[in-house]
Amino acid sequence: MQSKGTFFFKGITHLSLIVWTVISIFPLVWMVSTSLKQRNEIFTNRSLIPNNAFNFENYKDAWFQGNFNVYTFNSVLYSVIVVVCVVLFASLASYAIARLDMAGKKVIFLGFMATLMIPIPGAFISIYLVVSNLGLANTRIGYILPLIAAALPVSIFILKTFFDEMSRELEEAAIIDGATSFQIYYRLMLPIARPALATIVILNTLSVWNEFMLALVLFSENRLMPIQMGLSVFVGQYTTQYELLMAASTIMVLPVVLVYIAMQKQFIQGITSGAIKG
């Protein structure tokens, strides 16, 4: 009897996992499928395979009509700058908070952690106002700086936890050799913290690449907008060019999914350690 029950449970388990696999993937398959169809068949042909031939023209049209060279360049630029700055600033700050004798470090750390509780949707209007007060509305720097600031609390939390758990021995050996605290940071701490830094790079690259809300309120010039804003070109008030919209979406999603599959271990580690924040 027992083996029959186990067999039944195994079946249900497998089935549910397979069903959700299909549900997870299907909308993306549908996106790619639509992106390869002719305009006149997208509403009539519900097969995943296009009627005649794969219509790769959509990708060319989406790329050029949507000015995607501009948007892609912008998004890559924003991601690189934000991530480099976050890694640098967060590692410096969390090293000092975790390892050095520094005035007011408890208050500073608490301040950072308090903003973890403040949700972006409640804050984007005032961020816009501060940025425009500084004369930075509709500039690249006015977009980059708030994104760095928003990324710092989680990153500092992850790195501080990492540095807290390190043993003192290496550090003490370096001090006896006469290393300064900055040399210890640069030569010892940064290399050791590589796994935590990888997490931060992944988390923040993803969130900058996917960022939309702040870009929407800050930018009025197309030449500065990131890739998420580029999609709206194909969405009209009355008709939406879905074959181009789906081609553009595929262009945006594909690198993310490929990088994710290549580095899924670090990704998932990053997400779980980023979420578990106190």
Place this chain on the structure above:
Amino acid sequence: MDASSLPSTKGKSYGNRKKIIMRYLNLAYVLPALLLFILFSLLPIIRTVQYSFTNFNGVNPNYDVVGFKNYAAALTDTRWWEAVGNGVIFALLSLVFMNTIALLLSVAANSNIRGGKFYRVVFYIPPILSGIVVGYIWKWIYEPKGLLNGVLRDIGLDHFTHVWLGSIDTALYAVAVSSMWQGVGGSFILFLAGLQGIPKDLYEAASIDGASRSQQLRYITIPSLRKVYTLVNILTILGALGIFNHVYAMTMGGPGYATEVPALRIYREAFTNSDFGMANAFSLIFGIMLFILSLIQLKLSQKKD
């Protein structure tokens, strides 16, 4: 900066004064992060409070202080509370359906099954996409002549075809489905991490002691998952109440205001109605609501530990 900036390493030969100076010089390490934090996290909060008491229109530097007028208007604004209500519906649906699906899947994937790793990787694909892309894909599925209605027609269920995003009775739920589809993977990963964090020998010891499957579930699995459960709930509630991208891509709050959510209302109040005073009052009310919610959740979780 030198070695004496590190605590408790060398004797007192360097003297206390140098140590005290280092305590302040070390602030240089946090300076870049601190400056950005003050400028773009702290200052915006202060600005929100300030502007919420004015009739600032976003452009004209000459504005008046209007006292609590914006708050009085906000608190009695039914459209605002309907938007909050929509957020609450998203949150409740996600807590019930999204997290239940995620929990069941995580239990399934944790049961020593072949391909467990594969499922973990696949289920986390939707969460890495942007809300905008997810919104557009589902908008395409929901089109009057789109995939969903087409399939219904193909299998002879013409009766059930519907203008999913265009009618008041279904639009909100249609948007919720898209955001829950995306969110299952996130909750799943956290539940799974929680399940895998339970030491295996706990179960072995329990079964040697003769504990049944259901007893093991009750005395080992559920208590161990409680902390993760609280975390997932906080993230789910904050995420659902703060939803913006899906709504922006799919309905822009329509039809009428049937799918309007707090973030969208705040956005429109500022940039469509040019009423930054009101937008900031909404922001503050909303921010305080979310803050209190996460505090309550945190308190609840600590109590149980």
